[in-house]
Amino acid sequence: MELKVFIENFAEQFDDTDATEIKAETVFKELDEWSSLIALSVIAMVDEEYEVTLKGEDIRNSTTVEDLFNAVKAKA
Amino acid sequence: MKGYNPFSLEGKVILITGAAGGIGRATAIECSKLGAHLILTDINEDGLKITLEQLENQEAHRYVVANLTADDEIDKLVGEIDKLDGFVSNAGVTKPAPVKFINREDLDRIMSINAMAPMFLTQKLLKKKKFSKNSSIVFTVSIGGVYTTAFGNAMYGSSKGALQVFMKNVALESAMSGIRCNSVNPGMINTGLVKTGTYSEEDRQKDMQTYPMKRYGEPREVALGIVYLLSDASSFVTGHSLIIDGGKTLY
Numbered sequence A: 001m002e003l004k005v006f007i008e009n010f011a012e013q014f015d016d017t018d019a020t021e022i023k024a025e026t027v028f029k030e031l032d033e034w035s036s037l038i039a040l041s042v043i044a045m046v047d048e049e050y051e052v053t054l055k056g057e058d059i060r061n062s063t064t065v066e067d068l069f070n071a072v073k074a075k076a
Numbered sequence B: 001m002k003g004y005n006p007f008s009l010e011g012k013v014i015l016i017t018g019a020a021g022g023i024g025r026a027t028a029i030e031c032s033k034l035g036a037h038l039i040l041t042d043i044n045e046d047g048l049k050i051t052l053e054q055l056e057n058q059e060a061h062r063y064v065v066a067n068l069t070a071d072d073e074i075d076k077l078v079g080e081i082d083k084l085d086g087f088v089s090n091a092g093v094t095k096p097a098p099v100k101f102i103n104r105e106d107l108d109r110i111m112s113i114n115a116m117a118p119m120f121l122t123q124k125l126l127k128k129k130k131f132s133k134n135s136s137i138v139f140t141v142s143i144g145g146v147y148t149t150a151f152g153n154a155m156y157g158s159s160k161g162a163l164q165v166f167m168k169n170v171a172l173e174s175a176m177s178g179i180r181c182n183s184v185n186p187g188m189i190n191t192g193l194v195k196t197g198t199y200s201e202e203d204r205q206k207d208m209q210t211y212p213m214k215r216y217g218e219p220r221e222v223a224l225g226i227v228y229l230l231s232d233a234s235s236f237v238t239g240h241s242l243i244i245d246g247g248k249t250l251y
Helices: A003-011 A036-050 A056-061 A065-075 B022-033 B045-053 B071-079 B104-127 B154-177 B201-208 B219-230
Strands: B013-017 B037-042 B062-065 B084-089 B131-140 B179-186 B241-244
Touching: A003 A036, A003 A065, A036 A056, A036 A065, A056 A065, A056 B201, B013 B022, B013 B104, B022 B037, B022 B045, B022 B084, B022 B219, B037 B045, B045 B062, B071 B104, B084 B104, B084 B219, B104 B131, B104 B154, B131 B154, B131 B219, B154 B179, B179 B219, B219 B241
Parallel strands: B013 B037, B013 B084, B037 B062, B084 B131, B131 B179, B179 B241
Antiparallel strands: none
């Protein structure tokens, strides 16, 4: 599992946020476009791409994109 | 007037699906207290045993383990039933996902369990003339999909919408036979179904604030609505949807 690819997959869930804005250290909940729908999309993307079931708590407990990556990696 | 109870289910034989937990289990418990003789079914035998242990008058009830998405298992269940005065369809699953992430595997599963299984079970029970002249069918539908729309709820909502429409058609076609058919449409109820983990406790607390009564419901609060629809107290009610949602759909 690669962080770079994860960031790309993560960035793809946004429509108005430029992919270059999203980095490993990005505090994703502070992005203007972040919403409950995008949170659901991230959970569904992780299920589809990594066959990992991410919980709402995992999202809540993650601050940066890399934190989320680590949460997925821990369950993979 | 002592002993007066228009909601009595004394001696009524009632089939309950999804009886291993949640609203199905609560319905079984309430029906047993009101004198019904129950046939419980679910795919989860351990859960059925726990439900059975919680019933009044235990020897009056039995369970049949069945996967209702398989035609042969529906046939087997129907074959084990002699006559019914009531049928409560509860079995349901969900998997929240935005429309963009719908896939055939998940949609097939949700549609099969939530909509097709109760449709075929009803069809076979009717075809085999299992219902008595004064009987009642109750589907646990939802407010979701029928009255409310929420992010990630397309698959679940579509399945419940299908079941809601089916309920009305059964009501129309069975009225002449003395069979009533209605639904209960709950808002969020504290069962295993809302604890899938997709939403955090914080999300849930926030969602509860969208309910005028500021909380989710308990399975028993839906079960008692089902009891009303099963009982002769609702003898002129058919094709109706009883919303049990703490006021959620008032907004």
